[in-house]
Amino acid sequence: MTQILVCDDDKEIVDAIEIYLMQEGYEVIKAYDGEETIAKLKANPQIQLLIIDIMMPRLDGIHATLKIRETSSIPIIFLSAKSEDADKILGLNIGADDYVTKPFNPLELVARVKSNLRRYTSLGSIGGEACNDVIFRAGGLVINDDTKEVTVDEEPVKLTPIEYNILLLLVKNQGRVFSIDQIYENIWNEDAIGADNTVAVHIRHIREKIEINPKEPRYLKVVWGVGYKVEKQ
Numbered sequence: 001m002t003q004i005l006v007c008d009d010d011k012e013i014v015d016a017i018e019i020y021l022m023q024e025g026y027e028v029i030k031a032y033d034g035e036e037t038i039a040k041l042k043a044n045p046q047i048q049l050l051i052i053d054i055m056m057p058r059l060d061g062i063h064a065t066l067k068i069r070e071t072s073s074i075p076i077i078f079l080s081a082k083s084e085d086a087d088k089i090l091g092l093n094i095g096a097d098d099y100v101t102k103p104f105n106p107l108e109l110v111a112r113v114k115s116n117l118r119r120y121t122s123l124g125s126i127g128g129e130a131c132n133d134v135i136f137r138a139g140g141l142v143i144n145d146d147t148k149e150v151t152v153d154e155e156p157v158k159l160t161p162i163e164y165n166i167l168l169l170l171v172k173n174q175g176r177v178f179s180i181d182q183i184y185e186n187i188w189n190e191d192a193i194g195a196d197n198t199v200a201v202h203i204r205h206i207r208e209k210i211e212i213n214p215k216e217p218r219y220l221k222v223v224w225g226v227g228y229k230v231e232k233q
Helices: 011-023 034-043 061-068 085-093 106-122 161-172 180-188 196-210
Strands: 003-007 027-031 047-053 076-080 098-101 135-138 141-144 149-152 155-157 220-223 227-230
Touching: 003 011, 003 034, 011 027, 011 106, 027 034, 034 047, 034 061, 047 061, 047 106, 061 076, 061 085, 076 085, 076 106, 085 098, 085 196, 098 106, 106 161, 135 161, 141 161, 161 180, 161 196, 161 227, 180 196, 180 227, 196 220
Parallel strands: 003 027, 003 047, 047 076, 076 098
Antiparallel strands: 135 141, 141 149, 149 155, 220 227
16 A cells, blocks of 8 residues: 655644545555655655645754755655745755645645656656666757666766656657747646646756756757757767
8 A cells, every 4th residue: 555644733623634635545645744754765765746835843844855855756746835936946946746735635745746646656666676777869869768777978967856857758758849838838737727847847956966067968858949859969
């Protein structure tokens, strides 16, 4: 059974989320601050997704996520009562995969959980045997879509599930320009409404990981006013 860790200092919110997730067949592990979250993730390595509130006592969601991202690429969905773009960008910048504002629609939260789990499991991060060797190259950038490994000039690159899927989309279609909306709809499988900041943050993270000089990218390039592409090598 898929295990999900839910962390919020409001126990009623945690209990409510548990009910919705259990109805979908998920097992829920509960925590009430960032320190407890980190401890439970270490004690339960089989946990496959984290839902965490931003504002909490002892250790907030921001600092907890920074710590978790040092060793784990587990999908992380932020919860927050704030809806400003700045907070959303902050969450994405420090390693969150998705963001839901309170009060949230339970159906939307469950849908985002399922979507993030699909991306995570498709990366092969949770067991499973690969069946085909599929290698995609763009110069020194190599993606093995069998093992889900990315290397640049033979050096391994660690990407989150969303970063991997964005890069794979662009490398598989070298030379083709994808608009922000096209990238969002391909990766998130939902309509692109206000997707600009979300996609831009992930693109920046990818560049920081695969480019020697992100300001003068060799691989992932912007076509101003149109979108992004991986240059044919």
